[in-house]
Amino acid sequence: MPEQSPLDLAEGDPFGPHNLPYGVFTTADEPDRRRLGVRIGSHVLDAGAAAYALGSPYAALLAQPSLNPLLAAGRTAWRDVRRALTAWVTVPAHRPDIEQLLHPIGSVTLHLPYEVADYVDFYASEHHATNVGRIFRPDGDALTPNWKHLPIGYHGRAGTVVVSGTDVVRPSGQRKAPADAAPVFGPSVKLDIEAEVGFLVGTPSELGTPVAMGDFREHVFGLSLLNDWSARDIQAWEYVPLGPFLGKSFATSVSPWVTPLEALDAARTSPPARDFDLLPYLDDSAEEEPGGLDLRITVAINGHVIAEPPFATMYWTAAQQLAHMTVNGASLRTGDLFGSGTVSGPEVHQRGSLLELTWNGRDALELPEGKRTFLEDGDVVTMTAWAPGPDGVRVGLGEVTGRIVPSAA
Amino acid sequence: MPEQSPLDLAEGDPFGPHNLPYGVFTTADEPDRRRLGVRIGSHVLDAGAAAYALGSPYAALLAQPSLNPLLAAGRTAWRDVRRALTAWVTVPAHRPDIEQLLHPIGSVTLHLPYEVADYVDFYASEHHATNVGRIFRPDGDALTPNWKHLPIGYHGRAGTVVVSGTDVVRPSGQRKAPADAAPVFGPSVKLDIEAEVGFLVGTPSELGTPVAMGDFREHVFGLSLLNDWSARDIQAWEYVPLGPFLGKSFATSVSPWVTPLEALDAARTSPPARDFDLLPYLDDSAEEEPGGLDLRITVAINGHVIAEPPFATMYWTAAQQLAHMTVNGASLRTGDLFGSGTVSGPEVHQRGSLLELTWNGRDALELPEGKRTFLEDGDVVTMTAWAPGPDGVRVGLGEVTGRIVPSAA
Structure with a gap:
């Protein structure tokens, strides 16, 4: 039996492809490099790396240490990025690229994902x-x-x-x-x-x-x-x-x-x-x-x-x-x-x-x-x-x- | 009679060398280039340009579009920079350098000089x-x-x-x-x-x-x-x-x-x-x-x-x-x-x-x-x-x- 993919979620997982919340994480290897992540199941997808790997036009917006640039990009960008992310974690052809950019949540440090204004x-x-x-x-x-x-x-x-x-x-x-x-x-x-x-x-x-x-x-x-x-x-x-x-x-x-x-x-x-x-x-x-x-x-x-x-x-x-x-x-x-x-x-x-x-x-x-x-x-x-x-x-x-x-x- | 220097202030000018408040300005020529300025009399000294012209170790801190880097540098830097600025506007030997970096206040646009946190x-x-x-x-x-x-x-x-x-x-x-x-x-x-x-x-x-x-x-x-x-x-x-x-x-x-x-x-x-x-x-x-x-x-x-x-x-x-x-x-x-x-x-x-x-x-x-x-x-x-x-x-x-x-x- 092949090893299960982190993308094969249990039925009804509340953090499935219908959710996809955003965060900012660092890994133990690179504790100073903050990266935008998207949660899928019990893993974090390195969103910027995924965008570059799949040639997304939003790569520059996602390869950021904070959510603020995406926040500032406006509703059309929010919708387009979400649509792209949904495809990346659900379309089987993307699996080989995506799977290697997933980090178990327990292995990363999560940070305040945005700079608070007021x-x-x-x-x-x-x-x-x-x-x-x-x-x-x-x-x-x-x-x-x-x-x-x-x-x-x-x-x-x-x-x-x-x-x-x-x-x-x-x-x-x-x-x-x-x-x-x-x-x-x-x-x-x-x-x-x-x-x-x-x-x-x-x-x-x-x-x-x-x-x-x-x-x-x-x-x-x-x-x-x-x-x-x-x-x-x-x-x-x-x-x-x-x-x-x-x-x-x-x-x-x-x-x-x-x-x-x-x-x-x-x-x-x-x-x-x-x-x-x-x-x-x-x-x-x-x-x-x-x-x-x-x-x-x-x-x-x-x-x-x-x-x-x-x-x-x-x-x-x-x-x-x-x-x-x-x-x-x-x-x-x-x-x-x-x-x-x-x-x-x-x-x-x-x-x-x-x-x-x-x-x-x-x-x-x-x-x-x-x-x-x-x-x-x-x-x-x-x-x-x-x-x-x-x-x-x-x-x-x-x-x-x-x-x-x-x-x- | 030689033309009077902007540095020759009337006696008791409330913006003399004893004051030296900081601001941020742009000129009509370069409306997008914000610069740190220091007020002397009715002129603004381009502080970053002055620092570079006079070889100040604080040039990088002063050649900024905002006061925030200087604010963050701490009290020793504040004191040293103020001492340097006082010298620049009072020591006669600096006049040729300084006078050409002065802008009449009426000719510049003044901006909010810092980013407000809370x-x-x-x-x-x-x-x-x-x-x-x-x-x-x-x-x-x-x-x-x-x-x-x-x-x-x-x-x-x-x-x-x-x-x-x-x-x-x-x-x-x-x-x-x-x-x-x-x-x-x-x-x-x-x-x-x-x-x-x-x-x-x-x-x-x-x-x-x-x-x-x-x-x-x-x-x-x-x-x-x-x-x-x-x-x-x-x-x-x-x-x-x-x-x-x-x-x-x-x-x-x-x-x-x-x-x-x-x-x-x-x-x-x-x-x-x-x-x-x-x-x-x-x-x-x-x-x-x-x-x-x-x-x-x-x-x-x-x-x-x-x-x-x-x-x-x-x-x-x-x-x-x-x-x-x-x-x-x-x-x-x-x-x-x-x-x-x-x-x-x-x-x-x-x-x-x-x-x-x-x-x-x-x-x-x-x-x-x-x-x-x-x-x-x-x-x-x-x-x-x-x-x-x-x-x-x-x-x-x-x-x-x-x-x-x-x-x-």
């Missing part, structure tokens, strides 16, 4: 915002009056977006319990996660010119899982009146694999019904394709599943977020990344943060290694997800994982 | 924060409980930082008066300025490692005037609970000239007395050099001075802001820019925003061309500043200016 984080789950409002502002309405009129967002720190697998140092900062007279300084005692989906902008836009919802696919290349690590005690003390700052800026982890939007066509779904008509630039009731995405996320601490947040329940869609973010004329750059905001569904088990899952520490989670309210040093948080793909096959999203290491202070 | 904006004037608190939260305390414990800050949009002279398109967005049932959409009717000073980071820092106040000069290269344009109506409706977003992200203008910190040694001054001891990482009572800067800012609309904000009154210093911004382990990158926050002094005429000067539109300013509460289309806002320099000579800061053009919507 990072924006939204707050788009009604269930999450309601839970947070009840916890942080128990005396007021859970949702602020603006919440259902616009997708609330804020800028985060682009320079501390890190690739999955990067250790997260427990941040230190100021915190103050309501009863305390003055703040104290020290390592955060309420270190948390936020299960999110990050959308990656490819095509830039002009300063002064808004991007309409209908142009979403012209500008957004793809998405990945994102963990917006949050220090709740630091955040609670600092965030009035100008929003989260140090409670968030120490690290944001993203998956090394960027899934192209085109791989997720079968996952399109309608967002929840709106309570009232939205202003025209956000009104998606007449959009050609539904703006929601049926992504099923799983969050685990040290391998034990603690939540299964359903992305389909998000109130605001990514297209609405893009339209809102630019309606004031703000320009987009290649590499802009925007997070969906924490994904939480209506059920307790669907909440995408420990803040909500433990109700700010009141209700500890029971894990085999002990109780958890917030994260302890050594904890490893891993998020995975899948979406319905063509013909009932799942589309896997690359995992995002990170381990908490003790504060240096 | 942009952070602070809120460090007690007078400003008190005024804003009284206007926006009339029923609460003017200062939030955290204000005197930490320098409040938030991330802004790095991609919309523009160089002085760039037109500012009036942003559109949602606004809602308290009495209205629902928000309306349209061009902002409360377009405002914020007179600020922006600090530019050169030397990066490691993720997970805070930067202490005492290391401020190792990391921060220099400063410039900054106008953080603000749409107050958009901001008021959107900013609870996650802070300003579209009310700020449409444009932030900076001067084309970056003044090195070393030119401002004589302007060092002590910040206001603190109400109580600060936490150790912010306690600057024992710092070797005072953390404040005596910068005198002037704000004009269409040439008419409307305010003279004194930077020396800022409660929080730039060194404290840097220490706070990194105390959670957030890393710095070359090109990080942080704004001081609006500079407002105790007097009405010292307020750095129209929001404060007109008390949110209640008290119109009288200008020759009519009353102003907020900015009208066609208005040109110009900020200038100077600081005490060595031997009683002023150090000029490069102006930042911008014209409001009508909304495209």
Whole structure:
């Protein structure tokens, strides 16, 4: 029996030819040569080398140390490159060329695959915002009056977006319990996660010119899982009146694999019904394709599943977020990344943060290694997800994982 | 009588050899070749060409289209390059070489001189924060409980930082008066300025490692005037609970000239007395050099001075802001820019925003061309500043200016 080819995938492999997410890798032999890779099954295809081997007109775009040139090339290039890649991994005649350019994922190092320009984080789950409002502002309405009129967002720190697998140092900062007279300084005692989906902008836009919802696919290349690590005690003390700052800026982890939007066509779904008509630039009731995405996320601490947040329940869609973010004329750059905001569904088990899952520490989670309210040093948080793909096959999203290491202070 | 050299400056010229700010310029002949320039009087010295002509070891660092390589080179290089530049423009033997590399400022185009990495904006004037608190939260305390414990800050949009002279398109967005049932959409009717000073980071820092106040000069290269344009109506409706977003992200203008910190040694001054001891990482009572800067800012609309904000009154210093911004382990990158926050002094005429000067539109300013509460289309806002320099000579800061053009919507 001949040795099996890495291209002979098990039926229903979520990283089959219907998926083909992009990443950037190095090999042990050449640790300084970053290369664009495409995941197929449990291997990485050296995309630039494949393009040269097969005489692709996109070879120069793919033989790059970063995804940014492809991101900047625009939607036609994205489509053509994807079509070519699909052929390379499926047409039998290409096998001899392709097989020798495949690296087992376990043998390579994966890097942050793009240079982040601006990072924006939204707050788009009604269930999450309601839970947070009840916890942080128990005396007021859970949702602020603006919440259902616009997708609330804020800028985060682009320079501390890190690739999955990067250790997260427990941040230190100021915190103050309501009863305390003055703040104290020290390592955060309420270190948390936020299960999110990050959308990656490819095509830039002009300063002064808004991007309409209908142009979403012209500008957004793809998405990945994102963990917006949050220090709740630091955040609670600092965030009035100008929003989260140090409670968030120490690290944001993203998956090394960027899934192209085109791989997720079968996952399109309608967002929840709106309570009232939205202003025209956000009104998606007449959009050609539904703006929601049926992504099923799983969050685990040290391998034990603690939540299964359903992305389909998000109130605001990514297209609405893009339209809102630019309606004031703000320009987009290649590499802009925007997070969906924490994904939480209506059920307790669907909440995408420990803040909500433990109700700010009141209700500890029971894990085999002990109780958890917030994260302890050594904890490893891993998020995975899948979406319905063509013909009932799942589309896997690359995992995002990170381990908490003790504060240096 | 021989023709006067551009290097023979009038006595007390605020852009004399004691100043030497950096910028990036192009000439009409070569509009695509960006070059590093140094301002001397009313001329720009082609710094790279001068370095090559005089055989400087820093020629490669200066013959660049951006300030970023010099920023990344670190404090020793900054000091050495400044020493060399001072010699080039003052030692008579260099005149023949230098004079032919000078361009009248009016003949060149000035560009954004660095690539902005992350942009952070602070809120460090007690007078400003008190005024804003009284206007926006009339029923609460003017200062939030955290204000005197930490320098409040938030991330802004790095991609919309523009160089002085760039037109500012009036942003559109949602606004809602308290009495209205629902928000309306349209061009902002409360377009405002914020007179600020922006600090530019050169030397990066490691993720997970805070930067202490005492290391401020190792990391921060220099400063410039900054106008953080603000749409107050958009901001008021959107900013609870996650802070300003579209009310700020449409444009932030900076001067084309970056003044090195070393030119401002004589302007060092002590910040206001603190109400109580600060936490150790912010306690600057024992710092070797005072953390404040005596910068005198002037704000004009269409040439008419409307305010003279004194930077020396800022409660929080730039060194404290840097220490706070990194105390959670957030890393710095070359090109990080942080704004001081609006500079407002105790007097009405010292307020750095129209929001404060007109008390949110209640008290119109009288200008020759009519009353102003907020900015009208066609208005040109110009900020200038100077600081005490060595031997009683002023150090000029490069102006930042911008014209409001009508909304495209």
